[in-house]
Amino acid sequence: MSSENILICTNCGETAKSERRRYRYLESGISNLYLQGTEVAECLRCGESHVIIPRIAKLHRAIALALANSPARLTGEQLRFLRKHLSMSGEQLGRYLHTDKTKISKWESGDDPIGPSTDRLIRLLVAALDGELRPGVTAIAEHLPQIRDESGKVWELQVDVATLQSTFVSVSRAA
Known part of the structure; x- marks a missing residue:
């Protein structure tokens, strides 16, 4: 189950569609770490992805x-x-x-x-x-x-x- 939000792309300024999903958190430095329910916004125009990790x-x-x-x-x-x-x-x-x-x-x-x-x-x-x-x-x-x-x-x-x-x-x- 995913919830969707509409955001603005920080790369091109167009609409980015956001949904909550499983995200492989490679930025942590741990290859086998996954975040559940992470908000990921993908721009409908340029394809840029934005990961939103609170707290x-x-x-x-x-x-x-x-x-x-x-x-x-x-x-x-x-x-x-x-x-x-x-x-x-x-x-x-x-x-x-x-x-x-x-x-x-x-x-x-x-x-x-x-x-x-x-x-x-x-x-x-x-x-x-x-x-x-x-x-x-x-x-x-x-x-x-x-x-x-x-x-x-x-x-x-x-x-x-x-x-x-x-x-x-x-x-x-x-x-």
Whole structure:
């Protein structure tokens, strides 16, 4: 079900038709992240697309929380998102993890897998260092034993932009 609105194209000034739909949120840096109910306006004249994402800071916090509760190991893309969410450089995150920025870079690029202990520490760090997520540290800690020893790449993260509720779906079921 999609609702439609009429907007003006910022590129050519003509009418753009808007509808709510599923949107692959590549701007996040996470290739398997989809936003449900995202408003996308397409110009009827020039074909330009405009994606309208409200409450982006709250959306990013919801994504960070979802990643902290992911059923599988964090991917490099997810780690990069979490590091940026905390406004940290690779060097700063490395100090927390007792490693250097080169190691952080290798994890983020996928050249080196993130170890299970480091994965869990990163999740707790995100919750502890984000003041709004801090009350959920206990829930995240209780989730840690349930993390599967499989790559987060086999899961698709879906976030509803209206409710900020998130769901992980197995890639084989998401298609």
